[in-house]
Amino acid sequence: MKILIVDDEEANVKLLSAILSREGYDTLKAYDGETALAIVEKQAVDLILLDVMMPGISGFEVAKRVKAIKQIPIIMVTGLMDRDKIIEGFKSGADEFLSKPYLYEELLLRIGNILKVKEYQNNLESVVEERTKNLSEALRKLNIVNKEVMHRLLVAAEYRDDNTGKHVTRVGKYSRIIAEGLNLDKEYIDLIEQTAPMHDIGKIGISDLILNKPGKFTDEEFEIMKTHVIIGTHIIEKGESLLIETAYDIILNHHEKWTGKGYPNNTKGKDIPLSGRIVALADVFDALTSARPYKPGFSWDKSISIIKDEREKHFDPEVVDVFMNNREKVKSIYDEYSDNTLVKTEAV
Ligand SMILES: [Fe+2]
Structure with missing residues (x-):
């Protein structure tokens, strides 16, 4: 354990240092407040024996500044023992007071007690730190497992419906562009991109003939x-993770319309979760530009103009505006992930 002795009287410091060294403590010495603060900033100190009356900054001020940066126990050593000074000392951050003159036995006992408490606190902190680390690691792994399960589901759905291979990737990326344009949280933007591809997972239960x-x-x-x-x-059921919740909202709401004339619940306007409103547009735009068994793909211009016409009808007007303002980004995804390219569907 390392003890910092702060006193402007050199003889006091030397004597204390000798006594503490004999008891097995390492000591550091400072003859004024500034030096003491510089030591505390640079080195690990377990306890400070702090004189109050010193030239330059007082012991009270030193205590305040120390406690502002580090939780080091402080024993204030002072000849002034009136009540006001003691209260000021405690307010400044002193943990103990010792009045001059004092018995060395008493000093050693107080130091021993304080260091015992500090050791206990240190152990407690390291246990908490260790458990927090383990918990974060477990959460990180759980998150990966969640994403993997989502991806497997998606792969299963793709086996049923060849057309949706790149469609789901594009819908995820278009949705991301819209979410970014709406200045949503970075975490939520990632979540939207990861879960948007799940929107048609229910097609797994529809007959091939249809x-x-x-x-x-x-x-x-x-x-x-x-x-x-x-x-x-x-298939998804409303789970407790944000990933599942968002996927659920998207699946349930991606065919709802701003006017309330969509399905399955005729949900209207902002009652439709934002994730659903975003994916609704991304999905329709991709369906328009893509060839389907029942239709050829429409041109870029025609698809854009249909989306514009559906502002405040099928789609949230704000979502349409953001989509239009980011047309260049949309175009680069449209080109890069075109059905005529060999780009593979990305993992969720
Ligand atoms: Fe759908």
Whole structure:
């Protein structure tokens, strides 16, 4: 244990240092407050024996400044023992007082007690630090597992529906561009990109005959197709992790419309979770520009103009504005992940 002795009287410091060294403590010496503060800043100190009356900055001031940067126990040594001074000392950060003249036995006992408490606190802190570290590591691993499970689900869905291979990646990336444009939290932006590809996971439960039908759906087929939303929510179920919650919101709401004329719940305007409003646009834009069994892909210009027309109808006007303002970024994803390129679907 290292004890810093601060006193302007050299003889006191030397005597104390000799006594403490004999008891097995390491000692550091300072003859004024400034030197004491410089030592505390640079070195590990376990306890300070601090004189109050010193030229330059007083012991009270030294105590205040020490406690502002480090939690080092301080025993104030002083001849002044009136009540006001003691209160001022405690307020400055002193843990103990010792009045001059004092018995060395008493000093050693007080030092021993304080260091015992400090050691206990240090142990407690290292236990807390260790457990916090373990907990963060466990959470990090859990997060990875969550993402992996999501990705596996996505791969399973892709086996059913070849068309959605790059579609899901593009929807994730378009959604990210919109979320960035809305200045959302970085964490939430990542979450949106990771979970947007899950929006059509429920298609896993729709018959191939309907899913890959080359022509237009009959009313009955369309009603069946619409159930992919509910099937998706059953697959995901509302979990407790933010990842699952966001995926759930996206799956449930990606076919809702700003006017309330979407499905499955006719949710309207800002009652639709923002993640759902973002993915709704990203999904439709990608569906417009892509070829499907029942239609060719529309041109870039035509698709953009359809999105514009649906401002405040199908889509949240703010989401449309952000999408339009970031058209260049959208275009680069559109080119890079085009169905005619060989880019593979990325992991979630
Ligand atoms: Fe869908």
